Amino acid sequence: MSAYGGYSKPAYGAQGGDDSGGFFAGGSQQGSQGGGGGGKSYQDESLRPVTIKQILDAEEAYAGADFKIDGSPVTQITFVGQVRNVNPQQTTITLKLDDGTGQIEVKKWIDGDRPDDALPTYEVDSQVRIWGRLKSFNKRHVGAHVIRPVSDPNEVNYHLLEAAYVHLYFTKGPLGGANGANGEGDSMFVDGGGYNDQAGGNASQANSKLSGCSAPAKKMFTFMNDTPGGNEGIHLNVITNSTGMSVRDVLTGADELLGQGLIYTTVDDETWAILEY
Template sequence: MAAYGSYSRSNYGAGGDQDAGGGFMGATQGASSQADKSKYADDTLRPVTIKQILDASEDYPGADLKIDGQGITQLTLVGQVRAVQPQATNVTYKIDDGTGFIDVKKWVDAERAAAAADSDSEHFAPDTYVRVFGRLTTFSGRRHIGAHFIRAIDDFNEVNYHLLEATYVHLVTTRGAPGGDGAASGGGGGAQHDGGGDSMFVDGGDGAGGGASRARLVNCSKPAQTMYRFLATTGGGEGVHINDVAAGTRLSTNQVAAAADELLGQGLVYTTIDDETWAVLDY
């Protein structure tokens, strides 16, 4: 299984259920041709958020989807079941992880259909937190997850852990491993993908903010750029209040509020002591 920079993680507790559809690589590799073996050897199991899935890019219609410029094969996500739609051949769950919604389809094994009908283990009630393992699939222009395995989450810390892990993998992919020279020395990491400035964080820009994505920033509006540079040069650990930003940049408070939302959407700033106090993310 490929690793992200120096980061590698493959054990998420799916373990003994591989024979029930959670054997993500082994069974398929054994029966595939040499070309298929090469393809599956490059498989990854990446922790992601639903927003990353919905924002995944493709070089052309029908091409493999990419996150941070890298092909996405197998993935794992954590979320809350919002709706359940059982059918004869599959169960479709609408999953929400706080960043978006996506349908997850768990196909019913024909040989186990009778056992599944007598057991609630194949169904998760609404509001249940679950971890999903599967592959990203597109059908009729809509993306969904074809699940190999789904299990309930018993400890809510796993939800927070997953979000942190997905963030870490994103940063390693786009900026390089910790302690390194950033994505530029990380074997052509996510900063060099075809999307140019589409990475959320890119090392090596010479703009304000000490390594924040210059390519990402230049796509922002002028007020957003002005606010970002003001925060990067005058902000501290507690950030700068929106009124102080307006006074220091000669922007109206409405312009600053809109700029803050824009920068937040790009992952360049965050709120600190309250919802109107902002700081750059890589201060």
């Protein structure tokens, strides 16, 4: 299982992420459960930590093609930025973010099918982390799946170091590797895709995040952790039927676990898998 930037490849390797917040590749749903046919496969998805300058400089061979950064295809991205402007509307919220390397707009759609959803508020000059997909409709922007406030200022520094580390991997090869991107040996990168915390620090980080979660989120996470779901993950109906949790509790727990980076969506917005540390 490949990993880079501290995120294992199927980790946030959810299917796509268009502006509607669902994970779709190229604006059409990909990889439905048990489905066949062409299109981008689940294994082609990955999450890469980037800076806004890298987003703005990303190459697009033609409209609708995969973006490339450092010559490598980019599907989903994560970055940290400071809020410069907030434009809330009835069904969407648009933020202009600045990370010191550039500025870009981030758009997140509010799910109108969930009446309990409230339009989130973000303070100007606050820091947020984005998980989403790069878009070029009309102008280049990011369609966000998750927007999470940054409470620890060290996360900003950590992210910039992480983005630089992954950039060096793609441009210089893995640390200690003998054959560039395919090097092995004592490299911190594994499976040609990134780096992995071999000391087990990531597992401790997962436990620390889970300890601050609500009871429904912990119950959902425990069930998913004990139930192999494969790359396609576990659907909402399976979780409710197996645990006795209500649909509302599962959706609330899922939002919480997504925000903590403990799970990710796979074939649709109601199918999740655990981020493997």
